[in-house]
Amino acid sequence: MHQRYRTKGIFLKKRNQGEADRIFTVFTEQFGKIEVAGRAIRKITSKLRSGADVFYLSELEFIQGKHYKTLTDAVVIDRFRDIRENHQKTEAARKITGILDSLITKEEKDDKVWQLLLESFGFIENSESEKILPDFGGITAGKESCSWQTGNCKSKIVYYFLWNLLSVSGYSPELYKCSVCASKLLPETFFFVPQEGGVVCWQCFSNNDLKSGLWFNIHTDTVKILRVYLKEGWDIAGKLRIATDIRQNLSEISDNYCDFLRESAP
Ligand SMILES: [Zn+2]
16 A cells, blocks of 8 residues: 655646646645645546635545555635636746745755745635735736746736745845945945856956956845845835836846856756
């Protein structure tokens, strides 16, 4: 007999396989990100259907085979009805699950990531979309966006989730002192240098050979927003107003920092 495992999990994505199977990617409380097969789940008689779908929070049971995990039970805890029915909320949830799926590559239990995902789904579900996710615009036309990229999306929860995910994964950027000389940052011209792990003052930037690598201008308001995102909860972070040019700067830094981290990952 195979051992059975139980855990809570949020379904991130699904793809069809064969005639009636479906492979799910799920972020679970006990095992981190897993892939699990729903055998014959696309048949109308499948008892798994009611508990396994994208954006469901469910109690799962699976067995671990030699190569694959097979879903044996799925009981829904929360269907996040608003996320499923409100287009803006659906897009925000799609974006954060795409980011999570792209940046988390290992199957490993991670309480902090689990809590962040659960909370973020709660924030999206329970927020008034006009107030908390204002003028959500999806993806800027012309820019083909990869799943881990914000693509200048207007939903603040996406940036909040991304930077907190980086932070709990050990990639919190330096935002209070210069990453090179460690002196306190004064309001002046800053640079964001991924290989230095954060913000660099202009003296260090002009004295060091940093210009030959990857660097970006980072607006002082972008630095302030990131400080709030990483220090305060969504109650405060969600109320911040972000000007269009600052959002573009935030998006550019976010996407390029993620690119850099993905490329330099072991
Ligand atoms: Zn410096």
